[in-house]
Amino acid sequence: xxxxxxxxxxxxxxxxxxxxxxxxxxxxxxxxxxxxxxxxxxxxxxxxxxxxxxxxxxxxxxxxxxxxxxxxxxxxxxxxxxxxxxxxxxxxxxxxxxxxxxxxxxxxxxxxxxxxxxxxxxxxxxxxxxxxxxxxxxxxxxxxxxxxxxxxxxxxxxxxxxxxxxxxxxxxxxxxxxxxxxxxxxxxxxxxxxxxxxxxxxxxxxxxxxxxxx
Amino acid sequence: xxxxxxxxxxxxxxxxxxxxxxxxxxxxxxxxxxxxxxxxxxxxxxxxxxxxxxxxxxxxxxxxxxxxxxxxxxxxxxxxxxxxxxxxxxxxxxxxxxxxxxxxxxxxxxxxxxxxxxxxxxxxxxxxxxxxxxxxxxxxxxxxxxxxxxxxxxxxxxxxxxxxxxxxxxxxxxxxxxxxxxxxxxxxxxxxxxxxxxxxxxxxxxxxxxxxxx
Ligand code: NI
Numbered sequence: 001x002x003x004x005x006x007x008x009x010x011x012x013x014x015x016x017x018x019x020x021x022x023x024x025x026x027x028x029x030x031x032x033x034x035x036x037x038x039x040x041x042x043x044x045x046x047x048x049x050x051x052x053x054x055x056x057x058x059x060x061x062x063x064x065x066x067x068x069x070x071x072x073x074x075x076x077x078x079x080x081x082x083x084x085x086x087x088x089x090x091x092x093x094x095x096x097x098x099x100x101x102x103x104x105x106x107x108x109x110x111x112x113x114x115x116x117x118x119x120x121x122x123x124x125x126x127x128x129x130x131x132x133x134x135x136x137x138x139x140x141x142x143x144x145x146x147x148x149x150x151x152x153x154x155x156x157x158x159x160x161x162x163x164x165x166x167x168x169x170x171x172x173x174x175x176x177x178x179x180x181x182x183x184x185x186x187x188x189x190x191x192x193x194x195x196x197x198x199x200x201x202x203x204x205x206x207x208x209x210x211x212x213x214x
Numbered sequence: 215x216x217x218x219x220x221x222x223x224x225x226x227x228x229x230x231x232x233x234x235x236x237x238x239x240x241x242x243x244x245x246x247x248x249x250x251x252x253x254x255x256x257x258x259x260x261x262x263x264x265x266x267x268x269x270x271x272x273x274x275x276x277x278x279x280x281x282x283x284x285x286x287x288x289x290x291x292x293x294x295x296x297x298x299x300x301x302x303x304x305x306x307x308x309x310x311x312x313x314x315x316x317x318x319x320x321x322x323x324x325x326x327x328x329x330x331x332x333x334x335x336x337x338x339x340x341x342x343x344x345x346x347x348x349x350x351x352x353x354x355x356x357x358x359x360x361x362x363x364x365x366x367x368x369x370x371x372x373x374x375x376x377x378x379x380x381x382x383x384x385x386x387x388x389x390x391x392x393x394x395x396x397x398x399x400x401x402x403x404x405x406x407x408x409x410x411x412x413x414x415x416x417x418x419x420x421x422x423x424x425x426x427x428x
């Protein structure tokens with residue numbers, strides 16, 4: 001797979017944090033604010049609804065040249081012609097996903113240790129998520145924060161793009177980049193913001209500044 | 215798609231009704247008892263676990279010449295090389311599933327009205343489930359029973375195989391067949407039985423007897 005995207009700011013949907021705004025509305029604002037990757041992640045949606053919403057997000061992201069990834073469901077990713085799928089450690093094995101997705105589509109893997117990060121790279125992942133870096137409450141299966149130290153250690157041994165995730169806000173995004181992350185992934189910092197586009201702009205600014213300082 | 219299977223007895227897994235016995239154990243006993251179709255349906259399992267268990271059920275069903283279908287997840291069905299997928303009205307649209315599954319694999323659709331049954335057939339379903347025929351508590355999204363009358367009406371207008379589902383036990387299985395169903399689908403009547411194989415044998419016997427009387 002290829003990874004041509006700008007992963008500085010990777011925004012993940014989360015309908016329950018969206019204050020009643022639709023996933024399409026959130027996505028459009030996040031894209032205006034500079035998100036380079038958008039992930040559809042709605043654990044409570046039916047397959048039918050995932051496909052309906054996914055098709056609209058596909059249209060928005062395609063128009064904007066933004067990478068579009070679907071969480072967990074390879075079938076939904078293919079049905080909506082997403083660029084890729086994002087798999088957790090309990091989701092389909094990457095080998096099974098790759099066989100269905102083909103060599104061109106992107107597969108990202110959530111990792112919580114150096115060992116998992118190494119294994120994902122060896123198995124052909126196109127990028128990894130590393131975290132949760134800080135305390136977070138937006139995912140159901142809460143894992144103890146791994147801290148910036150894991151980002152540093154993973155950055156030393158893994159060459160594919162690494163996106164820091166978990167409790168990342170504008171005030172700490174720069175620390176994740178300084179520790180070696182290529183970008184930051186967020187749910188609530190953008191989705192729950194009163195001004196979604198402005199929140200995205202500010203996160204991107206923090207990432208760019210931290211990169212400039214490296 | 216083709217439908218070469220004997221759908222007289224269609225057994226659906228349901229781990230929470232299995233009294234601690236593994237899906238593999240239940241499946242093996244159901245097959246010994248004469249199930250012609252086995253469906254893996256575990257709403258609480260992770261993708262990883264569905265693939266693990268699905269691969270074992272695939273092995274068992276292949277050895278026995280039993281049709282193997284996965285509920286809801288086209289990606290899991292493909293990953294374990296199942297014969298087909300079973301879709302509810304809220305799952306992926308059949309057109310999207312067919313594109314991924316190809317013409318050879320089987321797609322079944324749950325239907326709760328004549329209109330849904332007609333639509334499924336027109337859209338290229340290989341078989342339909344019709345129900346819930348009787349009161350049932352084994353599915354999370356409980357729908358009011360549609361009764362034997364719907365089975366009768368569907369049987370008059372739909373030519374693909376029709377499997378009656380919902381609250382079917384040995385004592386009423388024959389009524390579903392008499393109403394026009396080609397087979398009966400069960401969860402608890404088999405999965406929760408103390409002797410799983412014997413429960414399957416008895417259901418098959420009731421189906422065969424009702425068929426003989428037609
Ligand atoms: Ni998942």
